[in-house]
Each structure stands twice: as structure tokens, then as C-alpha cells.
Amino acid sequence: MTVESTAARKPRRSAAGKTGTTGGKAAGTTGTKRTAAKKTTNAEPELVQLLTPEGKRIKNAGTAAYDPYVADITPDELRGLYRDMVLTRRFDAEATSLQRQGELGLWASLLGQEAAQIGSGRATREDDYVFPTYREHGVAWCRGVDPTNLLGMFRGVNNGGWDPTTNNFHLYTIVIGSQTLHATGYAMGIAKDGADSAVIAYFGDGASSQGDVAEAFTFSAVYNAPVVFFCQNNQWAISEPTEKQTRVPLYQRAQGFGFPGVRVDGNDVLACLAVTKWALERARRGEGPTLVEAYTYRMGAHTTSDDPTRYRHDDERVAWEAKDPIARLRGYLESETDTNEGFFAELEAESEALGRRVREVVRAMPDPDHFAIFENAYADGHALVDEERAQFAAYQASFADVDEEEGKER
Amino acid sequence: MTVESTAARKPRRSAAGKTGTTGGKAAGTTGTKRTAAKKTTNAEPELVQLLTPEGKRIKNAGTAAYDPYVADITPDELRGLYRDMVLTRRFDAEATSLQRQGELGLWASLLGQEAAQIGSGRATREDDYVFPTYREHGVAWCRGVDPTNLLGMFRGVNNGGWDPTTNNFHLYTIVIGSQTLHATGYAMGIAKDGADSAVIAYFGDGASSQGDVAEAFTFSAVYNAPVVFFCQNNQWAISEPTEKQTRVPLYQRAQGFGFPGVRVDGNDVLACLAVTKWALERARRGEGPTLVEAYTYRMGAHTTSDDPTRYRHDDERVAWEAKDPIARLRGYLESETDTNEGFFAELEAESEALGRRVREVVRAMPDPDHFAIFENAYADGHALVDEERAQFAAYQASFADVDEEEGKER
Amino acid sequence: MTTQTAAQTAGQSAVKSLALAKAINESLRKALETDPKVLVMGEDVGKLGGVFRVTDGLQKDFGEDRVIDTPLAESGIVGTAIGLALRGYRPVVEIQFDGFVFPAYDQIVTQLAKMHARALGKVKLPVVVRIPYGGGIGAVEHHSESPEALFAHVAGLKVVSPSNASDAYWMMQQAIQSDDPVIFFEPKRRYWDKAEVNPEAIPGPLHKARVVREGTDLTLAAYGPMVKLCQEVADAAAEEGKALEVLDLRSVSPLDFDSIQTSVEKTGRLVVVHEAPVFFGSGAEIAARITERCFYHLEAPVLRVGGYHAPYPPARLEEEYLPGLDRVLDAVDRSLAY
Amino acid sequence: MTTQTAAQTAGQSAVKSLALAKAINESLRKALETDPKVLVMGEDVGKLGGVFRVTDGLQKDFGEDRVIDTPLAESGIVGTAIGLALRGYRPVVEIQFDGFVFPAYDQIVTQLAKMHARALGKVKLPVVVRIPYGGGIGAVEHHSESPEALFAHVAGLKVVSPSNASDAYWMMQQAIQSDDPVIFFEPKRRYWDKAEVNPEAIPGPLHKARVVREGTDLTLAAYGPMVKLCQEVADAAAEEGKALEVLDLRSVSPLDFDSIQTSVEKTGRLVVVHEAPVFFGSGAEIAARITERCFYHLEAPVLRVGGYHAPYPPARLEEEYLPGLDRVLDAVDRSLAY
Ligand SMILES: Cc1ncc(C[n+]2csc(CCOP(=O)(O)OP(=O)(O)O)c2C)c(N)n1
Ligand SMILES: Cc1ncc(C[n+]2csc(CCOP(=O)(O)OP(=O)(O)O)c2C)c(N)n1
Ligand SMILES: [Mg+2]
Ligand SMILES: [Mg+2]
Numbered sequence A, B: 001m002t003v004e005s006t007a008a009r010k011p012r013r014s015a016a017g018k019t020g021t022t023g024g025k026a027a028g029t030t031g032t033k034r035t036a037a038k039k040t041t042n043a044e045p046e047l048v049q050l051l052t053p054e055g056k057r058i059k060n061a062g063t064a065a066y067d068p069y070v071a072d073i074t075p076d077e078l079r080g081l082y083r084d085m086v087l088t089r090r091f092d093a094e095a096t097s098l099q100r101q102g103e104l105g106l107w108a109s110l111l112g113q114e115a116a117q118i119g120s121g122r123a124t125r126e127d128d129y130v131f132p133t134y135r136e137h138g139v140a141w142c143r144g145v146d147p148t149n150l151l152g153m154f155r156g157v158n159n160g161g162w163d164p165t166t167n168n169f170h171l172y173t174i175v176i177g178s179q180t181l182h183a184t185g186y187a188m189g190i191a192k193d194g195a196d197s198a199v200i201a202y203f204g205d206g207a208s209s210q211g212d213v214a215e216a217f218t219f220s221a222v223y224n225a226p227v228v229f230f231c232q233n234n235q236w237a238i239s240e241p242t243e244k245q246t247r248v249p250l251y252q253r254a255q256g257f258g259f260p261g262v263r264v265d266g267n268d269v270l271a272c273l274a275v276t277k278w279a280l281e282r283a284r285r286g287e288g289p290t291l292v293e294a295y296t297y298r299m300g301a302h303t304t305s306d307d308p309t310r311y312r313h314d315d316e317r318v319a320w321e322a323k324d325p326i327a328r329l330r331g332y333l334e335s336e337t338d339t340n341e342g343f344f345a346e347l348e349a350e351s352e353a354l355g356r357r358v359r360e361v362v363r364a365m366p367d368p369d370h371f372a373i374f375e376n377a378y379a380d381g382h383a384l385v386d387e388e389r390a391q392f393a394a395y396q397a398s399f400a401d402v403d404e405e406e407g408k409e410r
Numbered sequence C, D: 001m002t003t004q005t006a007a008q009t010a011g012q013s014a015v016k017s018l019a020l021a022k023a024i025n026e027s028l029r030k031a032l033e034t035d036p037k038v039l040v041m042g043e044d045v046g047k048l049g050g051v052f053r054v055t056d057g058l059q060k061d062f063g064e065d066r067v068i069d070t071p072l073a074e075s076g077i078v079g080t081a082i083g084l085a086l087r088g089y090r091p092v093v094e095i096q097f098d099g100f101v102f103p104a105y106d107q108i109v110t111q112l113a114k115m116h117a118r119a120l121g122k123v124k125l126p127v128v129v130r131i132p133y134g135g136g137i138g139a140v141e142h143h144s145e146s147p148e149a150l151f152a153h154v155a156g157l158k159v160v161s162p163s164n165a166s167d168a169y170w171m172m173q174q175a176i177q178s179d180d181p182v183i184f185f186e187p188k189r190r191y192w193d194k195a196e197v198n199p200e201a202i203p204g205p206l207h208k209a210r211v212v213r214e215g216t217d218l219t220l221a222a223y224g225p226m227v228k229l230c231q232e233v234a235d236a237a238a239e240e241g242k243a244l245e246v247l248d249l250r251s252v253s254p255l256d257f258d259s260i261q262t263s264v265e266k267t268g269r270l271v272v273v274h275e276a277p278v279f280f281g282s283g284a285e286i287a288a289r290i291t292e293r294c295f296y297h298l299e300a301p302v303l304r305v306g307g308y309h310a311p312y313p314p315a316r317l318e319e320e321y322l323p324g325l326d327r328v329l330d331a332v333d334r335s336l337a338y
Helices: A034-042 A075-100 A114-123 A137-143 A147-155 A178-193 A211-222 A250-257 A269-284 A314-321 A325-336 A341-364 A383-406 B034-042 B075-100 B114-123 B137-143 B147-155 B178-193 B211-222 B250-257 B269-284 B314-321 B325-336 B341-364 B383-406 C006-011 C020-034 C058-062 C074-086 C102-112 C165-177 C226-239 C257-267 C282-293 C315-321 C325-336 D006-011 D020-034 D058-062 D074-086 D102-112 D165-177 D226-239 D257-267 D282-293 D315-321 D325-336
Strands: A129-131 A199-204 A227-233 A261-265 A290-295 B129-131 B199-204 B227-233 B261-265 B290-295 C016-019 C038-042 C067-069 C090-094 C128-133 C158-160 C182-187 C194-197 C210-213 C218-222 C244-248 C251-253 C270-277 C303-307 D016-019 D038-042 D067-069 D090-094 D128-133 D158-160 D182-187 D194-197 D210-213 D218-222 D244-248 D251-253 D270-277 D303-307
Touching: A075 A114, A075 A137, A075 A147, A075 A269, A075 A325, A075 A341, A114 A137, A114 A227, A114 A269, A114 A290, A114 A325, A129 A178, A137 A147, A147 A341, A178 A199, A178 A211, A178 A227, A178 D074, A178 D102, A199 A269, A211 A227, A211 A250, A211 B211, A211 D074, A227 A250, A227 A269, A250 A261, A250 A290, A250 B250, A261 A269, A269 A290, A269 A325, A383 C325, B075 B114, B075 B137, B075 B147, B075 B269, B075 B325, B075 B341, B114 B137, B114 B227, B114 B269, B114 B290, B114 B325, B129 B178, B137 B147, B147 B341, B178 B199, B178 B211, B178 B227, B178 C074, B178 C102, B199 B269, B211 B227, B211 B250, B211 C074, B227 B250, B227 B269, B250 B261, B250 B290, B261 B269, B269 B290, B269 B325, B383 D325, C016 C020, C016 C165, C020 C038, C020 C058, C020 C090, C020 C165, C020 C182, C020 C194, C038 C074, C058 C067, C074 C090, C074 C102, C102 C128, C102 D102, C128 C165, C158 C165, C165 C182, C165 C194, C210 C226, C210 C257, C218 C226, C218 C257, C218 C325, C226 C244, C226 C270, C226 C325, C244 C257, C257 C270, C257 C282, C270 C282, C270 C325, C282 C303, C282 D282, C303 C325, D016 D020, D016 D165, D020 D038, D020 D058, D020 D090, D020 D165, D020 D182, D020 D194, D038 D074, D058 D067, D074 D090, D074 D102, D102 D128, D128 D165, D158 D165, D165 D182, D165 D194, D210 D226, D210 D257, D218 D226, D218 D257, D218 D325, D226 D244, D226 D270, D226 D325, D244 D257, D257 D270, D257 D282, D270 D282, D270 D325, D282 D303, D303 D325
Parallel strands: A129 A199, A199 A227, A227 A290, A261 A290, B129 B199, B199 B227, B227 B290, B261 B290, C038 C067, C038 C090, C090 C128, C128 C182, C158 C182, C218 C244, C218 C270, C270 C303, D038 D067, D038 D090, D090 D128, D128 D182, D158 D182, D218 D244, D218 D270, D270 D303
Antiparallel strands: C016 C194, C158 C251, C210 C244, D016 D194, D158 D251, D210 D244
């Protein structure tokens, strides 16, 4: 899928040349030339890229604003990013195969989106707060959430298995777009507290259509909330390509709400790191929200329940393989740093160990106690819940009696 | 309230000068210079104006795109617009006083917004379809809806007293923003039918914050639906000024969804007519949606229940009086056309007659039959409604019996 | 408009065994064929054919103009469907899962339900909102809920739920033909259950309950996914010598109180079963009204079996949360003990 | 933080006669004073003080940072309130009218209600959603509805409604202190009714019903705006020699079934009154559960008086639509006739 395909549809009825066709003062053209407006709508939008697909560092006028944010990055830090991506991918693959083995009910793979997630995740500070969707396994990794904790909801033992306050990493949110408002509110709270941390809210290209996301844009702009909206445009919302959600590039959505939007190469971990840092710094400085669109690709199925062969050609995926985020950074590490084979070999071993640990932990994950149904429905209790819990207990006990009476029969 | 006051809030924390503060590729600046972005955000946005407040015709590069749409307007047509505005205002004043007299429960006055409504309303074609909010009495007038029909819901005898299909003027919609989606769906239907009519959806500055409006923008853009979104920015949403809804001018919202937005002087009936015609023609030609922001002012209270002295200074209102839409057109008629005193005198008489008729009709408006509660809950009937209607009938009949027995006592 | 062959069309006139999902698919196909105003809209309903394949093949045969992949925005889907209905279309809208209907709730409650009355009958909104609902499929959060009570309480809506393929086929036909908005709850855990469907014989009116099994000792009333369970309960009870009558209510709004009353006047006992939480659920309304109607016939209070007053639990707990054979039998025993 | 004078503060400790709206205002003021984390948010809550003046003067005294005029977007209001709560704040959110809560319904049902459970108790959402509700004020569409059942069915929420100024004051205090989300339904037609408020003596727990009037012949149960009506009904019935007991339920979720049971065991008869439509309303749940609990005590079926299954009618019909003295008395007579 090319950028052109997210451009405006061809007119429904033939557009007869007529006076007044283009409004001299329409928003797209205010204070600029018509050519500029055309450019915005039809041309390939500019993409912040710091590494070519081959791993060569790009520096030019377009990168100047972001270069400072990665200017003093060390080879060790670069290797750290590489390690994050490799381990995340490994964890993800492990989860996919655990689903195939029946250990998980479902899995939403992030394959292909490692750079977007690791770059943005590593841009956050410890006191920042992150609101993910359901696919941010790489961001969770950066936040220090034990990856096995992510598996609880996919296994069906809980609806979110970690304490969001430990790592400032909120629970996965399944209702599309909702969390962008929570992020905005949280950011409003940060501003009230006079703190200088920031919030980052993840969402997808499909989510951009939800009213909640637009409301989050409105609230964050009006209250100048320190929040970064990080949209991973992976080109697909289940079976729907991005052109079913918008006819112009998504990052442009922000401008109409009064804050900047920028498109970054979502397969370039360095660019994602730099742009997200830039946006988070804006937030910290009190300059309000930013929309970052990470242009990337969902290499796998939407989830393990999905069958993408029904709706997309595999050559699209193959084309994106050439832009693989991990290979790209490896190219850079090999050509521009002193990274040696030992690093890659060690990482491979670490990766194996992680896979093993994940398998073991998942297989040992106990089913929840039956009474967990009633736990945490309320913080302060609720008379009916107490009543139902008691009835449930009596009912369960009646089987215990039967079991005792009937021995092994039941 | 000036345009500046809808510009970005001052930073929450001091914005220390730092590299990377402004993103070379942020949406606001894509393909343009930073100065241009600044202009969009902070400068007085351009306003399409064809008449000065004194009624002088403006023609320049900025009006060129719209001039053709009023190029051959006749003095009679201009007087027609004037008449529409005067009668609408008169009707509105009559309704306000009927509310004071207790004949209506509530009234939402359009005072000050006559030009926005008459200009846009007269731009529509008979086969176009209009989705109003609750304040479009002037548009209803243009569509041929008997104004007394508008009073039913404010009197409390119905929730909408006209057949929307007769004049292609939908019922008033009270839940803010909802109708923009209905308009979009209707426009999608027009496109499916291959017809070349268009839809216009009215909404307010406050409504622009509702998720539904953003979703309407998304759907209309994606399906390239022939719909004009006509936002009357009357500066206030009850007690909240526009800066509580947005930090940039509202017409700019459209661009991020991929269609043009334009701000028109909402107190200039000629400009509203021209710009709306332009936008409707775009829709007819299959060029999709347009956002028109009519920049105007709510001269009165939000409704008769409201007390604007609690939240705004009267000098604001006074300042807007100088831009009165009716005076402005009168200036033009008197200086540029052959309109004589007789026209104004006749109109005064017509206006009196309208006021009288409205009073009489309202006072004679019967209360609805009690059984109307149950009518039209469903089109195809519903067993429970039938049951409840029967119980209600029996219950009411029991009073009839008592009344009979007790004679005049009850 | 359609690319179906004559042979395929002829094939439709025969009774056939169809899975519930496939029956809805055929019903939609039939409606698209018969009435050019019928549209199918929703997320992923096009090429993918919906996440449950209920709309499989429809876009291929009827085109993108009639089977429409929408932006990911439920309020927008229902809101534009209303506009399309005002223009004369009959949209059949898919909400992907029960838990995702809430962004559309405002449009459904304040607009879809009320516009006909608001317009004093001058406009009609023949919109069907399809919602795969209920649990039992081991899904993650928001994918297993039963929100039907939240729609039944709202005047202006009709709410139905088929329990088997034949009803699914026919109730969908009737829902599309209805001039009222219909919330059509599809029992997703029964999507793969097969039954005979005769596309030529209407089994009865949309809002009429059906006696699925006759009995004299107690009435079990259910709809959608719980009908099958109640039949299993009746089987089990029969082994113990109890003759349970099983009612498939089919419609939640209106509820067919007449049929329930008839049954309860015979059996004197009623247990209502649904997946939704008991508190403020359908069972409450049924219990209240049937108790009023059958006060002197009831030998026991109407008992309710349903979900607990807690968020739908993670999949590994749903067996405990949902009504199952034993829990319904327990209620039957409790009722019979009076 | 506050500009109140000492005299004013001292004045608060005395019992005073306050209108219900003013009592809520004072309760919010107290909360803003006591807990710096409390926020008030909503449309027009600032300078205007809300369309009913419930937040009058609060922004002036506590600043725009704590009393926040929001954009016109209910989902945004509740959604950001959730975020603020996650950050440690205790937002009290105003929905301007009953009929405008639906755009926020998704955030309330899928997020506000469930997040505590989703997080296995690790986060709490002490958010109060204030909703002026009910009819009887001659308003236009969407301004007179009673949607409480749509919230009570949803686990994770608490739903309350005061009937008088004293309860309004105290229940608001308790709702704000609650660590659970509370949907706080304010009986708008009683906003101007005065009662004695003692800001120093808590009258009792938030979710406990209160016997407003003792009686032996029949129990009338109501909450919010209908309590006053039921008291009038009891007065009228007393003239005819019937001793009705009146219960102010105060809480819709949880419902205080114990108190209702106690009363019904004494009177043997129950009539439930609410403005909301009867179908799937609170009365259904109360009837179902009380019938189960008091099967052998009930001399008549539990009767319900409420709105009809039709959209709330235009103002000139609301008197016919809403429960009034005669309709409740009629139900009382019908119950006593058993
Ligand atoms: C409100 C809502 N509607 C529908 C769904 C079902 N659904 C889950 S993921 C998804 C597509 C999301 O696409 P996108 O936002 O692009 O994120 P991605 O999955 O590509 O990461 C849909 C429709 C949902 N979870 N929530
Ligand atoms: C969903 C919803 N929320 C709140 C309201 C209450 N309300 C009625 S009008 C109004 C302000 C609308 O402002 P705007 O959109 O600017 O239109 P205007 O009244 O200025 O014409 C509000 C908040 C409503 N009608 N609907
Ligand atoms: Mg996507
Ligand atoms: Mg306004």
C-alpha cells in the first residue's frame, strides 16, 4: 500500500470545470499557494527518517529538528535498542506459538512494529505514563513490565495482569480509542500537579476514526495537556486498509485541532526515538499535545483468529520485509559501530532463554480461583455482590458434598 | 471576542529555548515555511466578506472564487434576502415574547444569525436536504416550513411539528452534533442514487467538540459524500466561549480530514449565500464535503432560560451590533439599488401581519390528545404499547365515570 | 445486481441444513437480492465477510456500494445508517461484538429509537442492528456480553434473538422488513450449530414465543443461546421424571407475555434463564409481569438464572459465571421444592 | 484555596434550611475545601454555575483549575475524568441533562465501571457522575428522562438518588468519598424544595433505604423525585383510613432489599413507583426479588407505577405520562383489592 492510495477518492460525478471550483480561502490553502495545498493532499507526505532501509544514517534539512535528540546516542544504547527489538520479536513469536499450542486463547502480534514501539517506548522517562492499546508488547518491554504478565488476558486468566502504577504502563484497552481520553485526563492531572512528566497514548490507524480520539484531541488542545498521541499506522484495521479511515495522511489530522502532527518512518527505530523524544519534550515544556504517526506495517495477521489472505496480497507484506526494522538497525550497527559477532550470538542465547522462560511461566499459570468473579467488582463492596458470592459459595459447596458422597463418580 | 482569543493558550510551563522546538515536518508546516504555520495559528484568519458592515460591496482576490455565485443576483433577489431576514427576525422576536407570556415553554432565539441562516438557506436547491440543530428558524423559513410549525416543540405540544419530507427540512435535533451523521448518511444515499442534490448540516461552535461531528467528517470524506457542514460559530455555547472548544479557528478542522474549510462573515448574507452555493456546487460535482464556518454572534441569550449577564460583558454584544446583518444589507440596498421607501414600509406591514398570525396560531394551538403518548412509538406496533394504551384508556375512563357520578364536583 | 446463477436460486427453495451464521448469511443475501434498498454495513463486513463470516461473499456479489466496509466508529455507523434510512434505504448494520455497541448507544437511544415518534410518524427508520452476543467462546474482554436489557428498556426499539438457524433466517427477513428499528442479537456461540431451514415457509410472527418442548411441571423460558441449554436441562430433568416445558421467547421487546402466561397457568412454575446479569435483566421484567398476571397460579416465585453482578469474567471463569446445566437444574429443584 | 470567610465557615456548622440544589452546592463546596483532589467538571459549570446553578460560585472561589468548564463532549468529559482519577484526582462530573449522558455511555460502561476489576483492584476510580434527571418541569425533548435502570444493570457502578436536601448534601459527600464510581441522579424537579440540612451529622450509610413514614397496610417504595409523591399518596390514603408505609430507597444499585423485605413482611403489599418506564425498570427488579424473598408474605403481586413504554412525551402530555397521585392511588387500591 502506497501513500497515494490514502489520497482523495476520484470524484463521484465528473467534475466539470466551473468557476469557483477551488476556494481561494479554503483551509487547505489559507495563506499559502494552491500548489502547496495540492502538495499536502496528493503528494507523498514527508516522512522523518534517520536510517535508510539499508541502515545508512540520513542527515539533512528534514532531519535537523530531530537529530539533536539522538546526537549523543552511544553504540551501547544502539545495541540496547537492537536487543529490545530482537527480544520483543522473540517474545511475540513465542506467544504466537503458545496460542497455536492452545496455551493462549488469542494473540495480537506486533511483528513489524518493533521499531515504532521500542523507539517510542525508549523515549519515555520513568515518570511518564503510557496508555497502550492491546498490541504494545514492545512498549511494555521498555517500561519494564514482565512480558509474561501480558499473557494473562490472552490466556483468559485475567483482563490485565499487571499493576499499572508500578511501571506507569496502563492496562491494555480493547475498546478502540477509549484510552486516548484517559491519557488526556491523566495529562491534565500532571499539568495540575505542576509536574514536568508527560503522557503517551498509543492507538491505531483504525482507531483514528473513533469520536473519542477526536475528543481527546480537542480536550488536550484546549487544556494544553502534556500528551503525545502515538498512532501506529500499520496500514490495516483488521481487513480494512487505511483509506477506509481517511483520505489524507493521518498525521495531518492534528493541525485542525491546533497542534502539530508529524509522520515518522515507523520501521526506523532511531527516527521513532528522536521524534517521540521531541514530542515528549514539547509536552514537558508546556507546549501541549503532538500527534506522531508512525508509518509502519502489520506483518502478520490482525490476531491469531484472523486470516489476512482473505483481504490482502502477500506481495505487500513481502515489499515491507525489505524495510524490516531489525535488519535496518543491524545494518547500521555492523557498518557504523564496533558491534561484533559476540553481541549477536549472546543476544541469540538470551532470546532463547526468554522464549523458554515465557513458555514455562505460561504453562504454569494457574487458573483463577472461582471467587475471583466477585473480587474487585467494587472497591468498597456492594450488597448484591456479597449476596451473590454467598449463594455461589453455597452452590459450589453443594457439589463438594455431592463429590464427597459420590466419591470419584462425578 | 476576537479571533486572537481562539488562538493557542500560553504555555503551561516556561518554554525554554531548546533545539528541536519546532518540527520541520510537523503537519502545520509541511511543505511550507515556519512563518506560514505561524500565520495559520496566530494571525487573524481570512474571512470571506462580500459586504462591509456599512454595506459596500467588496471585490478582490479573496472574493474572486465566490463572486461568480452572486454575480447575476438581481435587486429583487437582494430585496428577497432582506425580506427573509426581517421576517425571520420578526418571527423570532414574536416567539421570544410568546415565551414571556407563557405561551411557549422555551425559545432559542437566532437574533444576530439571520444572515448566516438566510444566506445559506437560500443557497440550497429544492431537492437538497437540510439537517438543522434547534436554532435554524431562518433556514426553515427559506425551506418553506410554516414558522408556526417550529413552535410546537417549544410550546410542548410535540417534539417536532412538521413533516421533514415535505420541505426536505429535517426535524430539529437537540442532542448536540447527532444530526451531522444523519446528514452524512443521507448524502451517502444521494450518491448511491446517482442524484446531484446535496445535503447541508447545521451545527454550532460548541457542537464541533462532539465525537459525532468528527465521525461525520471522517465518513463524509471517506465516502466523498455530497454534504456541506455549516457551522454557525456564534462565539458561545451557552456560557462557554469558543476557546473552550478549540484553540485554532474552527474552519481549519476540515483540512485534517481531507476536505476544505472556509470561514465566511456570518453577518454578511451575500457572502454566506455565495460561499454556501460554492460548497453545495462542489458537493453536486462529486467533490465531496466542505466545512463552512459562519463567523457570527449570538446577540441574545442562549435560550429564554439563560441569563448571559452571568458570563459575558454586554460591550461584546454592543460591538457586534455594528455588524448587524440586516442593517448591512439595507445599507447596500439603499446605496446600490433602486429600493425605495415603499419596499421597507410594505415589509414593515408584512412583518406586523406575520407577528399577528404567529400569535394567533400559537394561542389556538390545541394540546395534544392524551393518547398521543402511545402513537408513533412504533411504526409496526408493539404488544406492550397496545397493552399499556388499553390500561391507560380504562384508567382514563374510570375518571369519566367518576366525573359523571360526581357531576361538577371533581 | 446479483451474480447468483439460476441454479443457486433454485437451490434456495429447498429445505437445507445450515449453520446459524450461514442462515443469516443466506437471509442477508436474499434481502439484498429482493430489495435494492437493503444495504449491509459495518467493520470488516466486506472482503473479510465479518469476523464470524456472517457476511461472507456478499460484497463480492453485491458490490462495495451495497456491502460497505465502514470506518472504525460505531456511532458513525449507526448515525449514517439513520441518514441512509431517511433517504429510503434499509441498512443492516453489524456491530462487531456486543461490547462495542456502546459507542453507538447514543445514536441508538436518542435518535434511532425516537425519530419516528419525534416526526409524528412521518419518517420511518427500518434499520437492523446486528450484534453477535453472549459468551462461551473463550474470548477476551468485551467479546462475551449480553446487553439486551439495555435496549429493551428503551421504547422505540425492538429487540430479538434467534436460538437456531431457521429462526435466524426468518427473523432476519422479518427484521429487515420491519419498519421499526430492530436490535438483532445473534447468539455467537451457536453460530456453528446446524438446523433445517426452509426459506419458503415463514414459521410465524417475529415477536411470538414458541413452545420448544411441552411439559407440565415447570416452565423454562429463554431466548438466544440459552434455549439449547434449557432443552438439555429438560432432557436431564426428564430422566428424573420431571416434565419441563421449554419456551423460546425469541423476542425481548416486545416480550410475548401471553405465551408465557399460558404456559405458567399450566405448570405453575417459571424459571427464566439468560446469560446477562440477573440484576435488572430480562428475568426481572418477566418475573414481575408474570407474577402480576399469574398471581394465583404460581406455586413458587419466578426464579432467575443468569450472570452475576460483576463484569464479565476472563474466559477461564466464564463456565462458572454463565448459567450451565447444573445451575439451571438447581433452580428447577428450588422452584419445585416450593 | 478558598475565599470563604470564617463567618461563612462557622455558619456551615449550624442546621440550615436549604433547597436541594443549594444543598448539593454546599456539599460540593465542602468537598472542594476539604480535599484538594476534588474537581468539578462539566459544561457551563464555571461562570454560569451550571444551568441549574448547582455549581454556582464554585469556580469563583476555587478557580478554573478545580472547577472546569469542559468542551461540549460528554464522552470526553467522562473519559478525561477517568484519566484524572488515575492520576489521583476525585472528579465530580456534571452531565447537563439526563438525555445527554448517552454520548458518555461507552466510557461509563466499558471503562469507568470495569477498570477497577480489570486492574484486579490496583486502580480505583472515585468518579461521581452527577445527572439532573426526571420530568415534571415542562422541558423539551431529552430533558426529562429517567435512565437509572440503564446504569443499575451495569456492574461496577453504584447508582443513587436523593429525595431531599439533607440526603442530597450527605449522599454527595459519601459519593465523593466512595472509591467506586457513583452515578448520582439528582431529582431536578425537586431542586427548589427546601429541607433542613445538618452538615455535621451523617444520617446513615449511602446505600441504605429509609422508612419515611410507617404504615401497616401496604408499602410504597420510591426514590428521588417520587418519594415526595408517595408521601402525598400516603397522606391521601390516610384520609381514607389506609396506613401506607413509605420507603425512600435512596440507592438503586445496590438496592436495599433487606429494608424492603422487612417492610413487606409487615404490610404484605408493595407498590413501586418511579418515573422511568416500567418495562425493564427498577420496579421489575424489586418485584422479582421481593417476590422471591417474601413469597409467602405477599397478599398481592408487587405492582409497579411508572412511565409507559414510549418516548418521553412533549411537555403538555407529561402529566399523563408520569406517575401522579391518582395513578399511584389506583395501584394502591388494586393491590389492596387482592
Ligand atoms: C469500539 C471497538 N470497535 C470494534 C472493535 C473490534 N476491533 C478490534 S481491533 C480492530 C481494528 C483496529 O485497527 P487499528 O486501530 O488500526 O489497530 P491495529 O489492530 O491495526 O493495531 C477492531 C475493529 C473494538 N475492539 N472496539
Ligand atoms: C449532547 C448534548 N449535550 C449537552 C446539551 C445541552 N446544550 C444544549 S445547547 C448547548 C450549547 C450548544 O452550543 P453551540 O453548539 O455553539 O450551539 P448554539 O447554541 O450556540 O447555537 C448545550 C451544551 C445538548 N443539547 N446535547
Ligand atoms: Mg492498524
Ligand atoms: Mg454557539
